[in-house]
Amino acid sequence: MAFKVALNFEDGVTRFINCPETDTVADASYRAGINIPLDCRDGACGTCKLFCESGKYDGGSYIEDALTDEEAAQGFALACQMRPRSDLVLNIPVPSSACKTGPVKQTATLEAVNKLSPTTISFSLKLAEPVTFLPGQYVNIEVPGTNQQRAYSFSSAPGAEVASFLIRNIPGGLMSTFIANAQPGVELNFVGPSGSFFLREVKRPLLLLAGGTGLAPLLSMLGHLQAKPPGHKVHLIYGVTNDEDLVETAALDEYAAKIPGFTWEACIANPNGAYPRKGYVTQYILPEHINGGDVDVYLCGPPPMVEAVRKYFADSGVTPASFHYEKFNPSAPVDKAA
Ligand SMILES: Cc1cc2nc3c(=O)[nH]c(=O)nc-3n(C[C@H](O)[C@H](O)[C@H](O)COP(=O)(O)OP(=O)(O)OC[C@H]3O[C@@H](n4cnc5c(N)ncnc54)[C@H](O)[C@@H]3O)c2cc1C
Ligand code: FES
Known part of the structure; x- marks a missing residue:
């Protein structure tokens, strides 16, 4: 075997x-x-x-x-x-x-682009064969017609022939603009997978914290947990800035129905928004989510949000059994891999 x-x-x-x-x-x-x-x-x-x-x-x-x-x-x-x-x-x-190795280079076909809201887009890539990665990892995708590449976390679970991504539509952003206007059928090159932000063996309750499209790798982890039920409670707190940033809620409801012990909640930072739960993710972390420190925390989002949550844990005096995070740093212009 x-x-x-x-x-x-x-x-x-x-x-x-x-x-x-x-x-x-x-x-x-x-x-x-x-x-x-x-x-x-x-x-x-x-x-x-x-x-x-x-x-x-x-x-x-x-x-x-x-x-x-x-x-x-x-x-x-x-x-x-x-x-x-x-x-x-x-x-x-x-x-x-x-x-004597390096990241694998692959080519995929853009299968679909969905504008989920004015700020957020999902897209999917059809691969020649199922792509292998650990749930939570990312790939570097080349922006066609340029020498630039951008990192994107898979939002789908490993092992499928179609891989999905969730991206913030940044006005004027190189990849954001490309994806927002791209037609299915376009070929995209990428290298990967990469990253140490991936779901470890689930040995205790999980607390998942997402900021904006930082939800993407956590969705991938949930896809994996649906196929391999965790046997522990899993709670997700998903924070966004404005109402329009709150996406994929139906997918989260579906995971809540299918993954035993999985619950989620969201909050928006804008005090004038319509969504009833206002504030930052840290305001919604309860003692039951921390489980006296016997919890694995997975955190992903824009750098200020990740820093705020790290500070919250440092100040709280409770050290989680493990703490994993990924910052969606804006890319410095990088030449694509030779
Ligand atoms: C490991 C990793 C994984 C990532 N995964 C994802 C993902 O799954 N989904 C996702 O949406 N992004 C993700 N990112 C961020 C992504 O790689 C790009 O930086 C982002 O999509 C912007 O690319 P762009 O080409 O559209 O904009 P660019 O042309 O790079 O930037 C245009 C302008 O917008 C600014 N900018 C860039 N990013 C942001 C931002 N987040 N907020 C405000 N201003 C910004 C830039 O500084 C620049 O001034 C990830 C980053 C890393 C490092
Ligand atoms: S190569 Fe010496 S212990 Fe493995």
């Missing part, structure tokens, strides 16, 4: 390989053209040490100099020794280029 292994490199690049249960992760990676740094290949030097974010494996045999019992208990393992017993998500502590 072969398992899917996600290799997350230090530079944010993720590559997926198939690894039979009889093979080591190092051997399967090598066959896929990914050279995880190795020296002894015998569990003696520790050069191939990595961290397992999720999944089960047989750690193989090694000496204490290569991997201590304490490290093994924390989730560290040796690529030259470990054999998967389930799908795995592994953090490799070097950049992808050090393993």
Whole structure:
């Protein structure tokens, strides 16, 4: 039996390989053209040490100099020794280029563009084959006719042949303007997936916090949780600036109906808006959502919102069991990957 292994490199690049249960992760990676740094290949030097974010494996045999019992208990393992017993998500502590690999380049066809409101657009890409990513990750999409690319988080769950995105329609924005006027059938190039903002194994209640189109990666996580019910409570607080920014509420209601234990609420910052719940997401975080700190928090949105929520947690004196965030930083002009 072969398992899917996600290799997350230090530079944010993720590559997926198939690894039979009889093979080591190092051997399967090598066959896929990914050279995880190795020296002894015998569990003696520790050069191939990595961290397992999720999944089960047989750690193989090694000496204490290569991997201590304490490290093994924390989730560290040796690529030259470990054999998967389930799908795995592994953090490799070097950049992808050090393993002679990099982000995958792909081409997709624009399938549909939906103007959800004056401020927000969703679009979908039809892929030649189902794209593999971890729920919450993003890709860098080239803006056709330019040498620029922009990062967008998937709003759909992994594994489908059509992938969706949710973007803020920024007046005059390069990609926003392109997408707002694009016709289905146009080809788009992208590289990825990338990013360390992805849903880990659900071991406790989740608190999801979204600002504006920062909802996108959280929708992807919810899509994944619908297919793989979490067994813990999941609560989403979705904050926007104005009424027109509040989108995808029907999709959230559908997830609430289909994912056991999932609830959501929204608020708008504009005090003059029509939506009844006013204010910022932090005003709606209740002790029951924090669960005495035994909670995993996933936060995504524009940088000021992410900073405000981080400060809220720092000041609250409660440290969540884990805290993951993604800032939708405006892109500095970047040349597309060579
Ligand atoms: C990891 C990551 C994931 C991202 N995922 C998403 C996503 O799923 N959905 C999404 O909508 N965006 C996302 N972004 C932001 C996205 O990459 C672009 O920056 C954004 O869409 C603007 O691109 P543009 O080409 O339309 O505008 P640009 O041409 O880049 O910018 C035009 C002008 O608008 C300003 N500007 C850019 N972004 C904003 C903003 N958010 N608010 C106010 N002014 C802005 C710029 O400074 C510039 O002056 C993500 C960013 C990162 C880093
Ligand atoms: S390469 Fe030496 S322990 Fe794996």
